Amino acid sequence: MGTPLEALPTVSVPAIEQLLPTINLPPAKTITILNTKAEYHVIALLTWNDQEDLILRIAGPHVPRTKTENEVAVITWLQRNTKIPVPAVVHHDSSTDNPLGCEYVLQKRLKGQSLDLVWPSLTEDEKLKIYDFMVEVLRELTSHEWKHIASLRLTAEGEIVPGPVLDERFWEARDIEKYFPPGETVESLNPLGPYSSYVEFSIARLEKSMHAIRKHESLAFMRPHLPLLEDFIEALREDSKKLNRTNLCLAHRDLHMGNIMYDVEGHTVTGILDWEFSVVMPVQQGELSRAFMHDLVDDGGWGERKGKMLEVLRERSQEEGGGDVVERFGYVSEDQEEMQEVVDLVRAIVEVSPRGQREGERMGWRDEVLEILEGWMD
Incomplete structure (x- = not known):
């Protein structure tokens, strides 16, 4: 399996110099293509004498x-509707029709360093202040009403509307071509939506996984269980009113x-x-289910540290009188949690099997799925 880094473009300083006049910017004093790359971007720092430094993220x-x-x-929605600080967008192009030959976002540079670099040296009072900030971020993200599970996009008139769902784990075109037979596409293998409810989204994810199971020989061991998954989907539809008890939030x-x-x-x-x-996702699949506040220390102890961090967040949010902010992200029933577990486990099986990964774990995941499904069908 290739990594996102392998697909990053090669970008030159002259190409960036050619870009600037096309977006009404003067020549930069310095242009530095940073050695550190995000998984999906090449990053360059642009400086001038008389204006703010800018960060160019080339996709x-x-x-x-x-x-x-x-x-x-x-970012536009956050600036319009919240107090969460974000790097303002100066210019962007979602096409490749520019001197870079790539999509890009040009943003104002934020002051400071990434928190992982300074966290160990901070005092307890400084850390508590950061926890208070994160409590407010979580409150902001969960305090707005949404009607769709979706990404966002801007219309030509500046209106923010739903777009297709995004996920780093989705099958990309380059991997589909490598691992799947001809005819499969980003649309056939990924749930794109938008979706109007938690159950609708969960069913879509399962149906896309089931499609992959039918198409890829490495997933043949899951085919005998497709009828049980179909029965499970029908049960989700029947219990949708109860299972849809959730709030949607931008995550x-x-x-x-x-x-x-x-x-x-x-x-x-x-x-x-x-x-x-x-x-925009169900809160149960929002911030706390992913890499929230991960310190990027790869020593096997993150689970314990995360638990302690969440306890501090609980305490700080309750002391401020706004209620337990962590509680907002919890499942409302065992059935809802099991629905999500089946969706996630089946997706994991479909993600790794075509790539020949995690062979020692696939059958265990399948058995976990079957145990939940059989409990639902009893």
Whole structure:
């Protein structure tokens, strides 16, 4: 399996120099293509003498148009509707018809360093202040009403409307061509939506996984269980009123410390980066189910540290009188949690089997799915 990094474009300083006059910017004093790359972007720092530094994020061809358009729309929505600090967009292009030959987003540079770099050196009081900030972020993200599970996009008139669902784990065109027989597409293998409810989205995810099971020989071991999955989908439809008890929220979905900028001198968070895969989701699948506040220390102890962090968030949110913010992200019933577990496990099986990965775990995941399904059908 290739990684997103392998598909990143080669970008030159002269190409960036050619871009600037086309978007009414003067020649930059310095242009530095950074060695550190995001998985889906090449990053360049542009400086001038008399204006703010800018960050140019040049996208690879992983998810044409949608990812760039979503990030710009999400940042625009956040600026219009919340107090969450984000890097303002100066210019963007979701086409490749420009001197770079790539999609890009040009943003103002946020002051400070990523939080993972400074977290170990912060005092307890400084850390508590950051927890308070994150409590407010979670409250902001869960306090707005949404009607669709979707990404966002901007119309030509500046209106923010639903777009297709995005996920870093979706099958990209380059991997579909490598791992699937001819005829399969991004649309045939991924749930794109938008979707109007939790159950509708869950069923769509299952149906796309079931399609892959029918098409790929590495998934033949799941085919005998397709009728049981079909019965499960029917049960979800019948119980949809109960299972749909959720709120929808905009979720960053990769809110680790590397995406949180912190100013050591000012003792404050200056902004949150990388909203490219953010989507409106059921709260149960929002921030706390992913990389929220991950410190990027790969020592096997993150689970314990995350548990402690969530407890601090609970305490800080309750002390402020706004209720337990962590509780907002919980499942409302065992059935709802099991619905999500089946969806996630089947997706995991479909994700790794065509790539020849996790052979020792696939059967265990299948058995977990069957145990839940058999309990539902009793």
